[in-house]
Amino acid sequence: MPLRTTTLATATGVALLATLALSGCGASQQTASAGSSGTAAAACTGRSDDSAAAPKSLTLALVPSGDAKKLVETVKPLEEALTKRLGIPVKGVITQDYQASVEAIGSDQAQIGMLPSLQMSQACDKYGAVPALQTERNGKHSYAAQFFTNDPDKYCSDTPVAGANGMLYCNGTESGTGPAGLDAVKKLKGAKISLLQAASPAGYIFPVAAMKAAGIDVDKDVSVTQVTANDASVLSVYNGDTEVGTSYWDARSVVATDTPDVGKKVVVFALTDEIPNDGVSLSSGLSKQWQQKITTAMKDYAGTAEGKQALTAIYQITGLTDADPEALTKTQQTAATIGLG
Secondary structure, eight states: OOOEEEEOSSTTOOEEEEOSSOTTOSSOSOOSSSOTTSSOOOOOOOOOOTTSOOOSOEEEEEOOSSOHHHHHHHSHHHHHHHHHHHSSOEEEEEESSHHHHHHHHHTTSOSEEEEOHHHHHHHHHHHOOEEEEEEEBTTBSEEEEEEEESOHHHHOSSOOEEOTTSOEEOTTOTTOOSSBSGGGGGGGTTOEEEEOOTTOIIIIIHHHHHHHHTTOOTTTTSEEEEOSSHHHHHHHHHTTSOSEEEEETTTHHHHTTTOTTHHHHSEEEEEEEEEEOOEEEEOTTSOHHHHHHHHHHHHHHHTSHHHHHHHHHHHOOOEEEEOOHHHHHHHHHHHHHTTOO
């Protein structure tokens, strides 16, 4: 089904791609982690179309990890930088959800996608999109999902301590490197918990896999409130609507400006296994020459002071490096352990 496009009321000109009923909306596409014989299949690296004409413009699809309106405002420097470097107009669009970005790439409504690891693999498997780049944050190419609570007495086995950012952590989670504190996850039985959509690696897939390993059935043992973004999960716990929430580490910083006491009222108590970082996928409808031009332009921009500032504002990105398709499959494999495949 075609995507309905609505332009947001903003000077940036960034559009919003909203899906009505995309066939691939859930995290239900088959993984490529095993072939028909049960042996591990090679990681998908995508393809190109060297007969394709040079593009006259490019569309960059993004998914909001927090407030969509803020993303609209922060993506303009990236649009302008790529337009200048590539010599053709580059327009950013914000999709309604993760799978909408995959479908936008597949239908050629977008040629560049900034996607989580699962959707990078799915876009490659389904549409041949090339997993070109992965993000770097503070020198790391992976990150942990976090569990946080407004009831630290229940979930913390030690006294919460302030991390380098001044926010509170317990059970050894202040480093941000997982896994840590997962023994506390078994205490979730009977709790109200906020989770993101099932396609979200940090907001659903890895936390639910950790819950399953701890003997917690997400369908029977907890009361789930589905939220739309990482900041909404933090605010759900902050406001007392849920007892526990999940997000990437440390999404509390996204709402700290508006809720400066969030790091005291909401305490991180567990970290999942490390998740491959998100990154940049490129349409298979582009020639290899243009795929390389876009990759080089984005890496070069990420290496400048203004690029670091712009990418940090968009997704807290501090660098871009060549993608590791093999590492990306970890998210697919984890999704399969909880029945998403």
